[in-house]
Amino acid sequence: MDLEDQGTxxxxxxxxxxxxxxxxxxxxxxxxxEIYAETVTKGDPTFAxxxxxxxxxxxxxxxxxxxxKELVDSETYQQQVGMMExxxxxxxxxxxxxxxxxx
Amino acid sequence: MLQGxxxxxxxxxxxxxxxAIAECIRTAGAQPVLALTQCFV
Numbered sequence: 001m002d003l004e005d006q007g008t009x010x011x012x013x014x015x016x017x018x019x020x021x022x023x024x025x026x027x028x029x030x031x032x033x034e035i036y037a038e039t040v041t042k043g044d045p046t047f048a049x050x051x052x053x054x055x056x057x058x059x060x061x062x063x064x065x066x067x068x069k070e071l072v073d074s075e076t077y078q079q080q081v082g083m084m085e086x087x088x089x090x091x092x093x094x095x096x097x098x099x100x101x102x103x
Numbered sequence: 104m105l106q107g108x109x110x111x112x113x114x115x116x117x118x119x120x121x122x123a124i125a126e127c128i129r130t131a132g133a134q135p136v137l138a139l140t141q142c143f144v
Contacts, residue, residue: 001113005139012137014113021136022108024128026119036113058111061104063124071105073130080123088118 003038006049009040012057023060024068028088030096033062037100048060064090106132116142 013021024039029034035045037060061068062097064085069077114121114140120139128135 016109026114026124028118063119071131072127076130078142080126
């Protein structure tokens with residue numbers, strides 16, 4: 001994740017607190033989902049950005065996960081996510097997200 | 104899980120962009136507080 005975005009996230013967390021805050025990702029593959037998830041839970045894994053050594057510990061999910069899809073209006077989901085649900089590797093992304101949440 | 108929560112949406116141009124995530128989570132009763140779309144070109 002680029003350094004500027006890390007700074008923006010850090011500020012959003014400072015402004016809103018962590019208690020009621022959740023992160024939802026839209027990454028195209030399991031690897032990038034894992035990196036983003038790690039960045040907002042344990043801190044920047046590259047130790048280069050503002051979130052280096054900052055374990056935010058935020059709950060993190062991916063928009064393709066069924067547990068999120070079930071909560072969203074089905075017509076809106078179809079319009080906004082639609083085809084990407086079939087194009088992307090949903091199973092691998094879901095497995096990566098479950099793995100990072102278990103850690 | 105999302106009802107009443109504030110959400111940071113981190114989308115990606117080659118995946119699902121942040122505005123699409125924000126639109127979805129609004130219908131689940133959540134409030135997007137930040138929407139970032141990563142782009143690697």
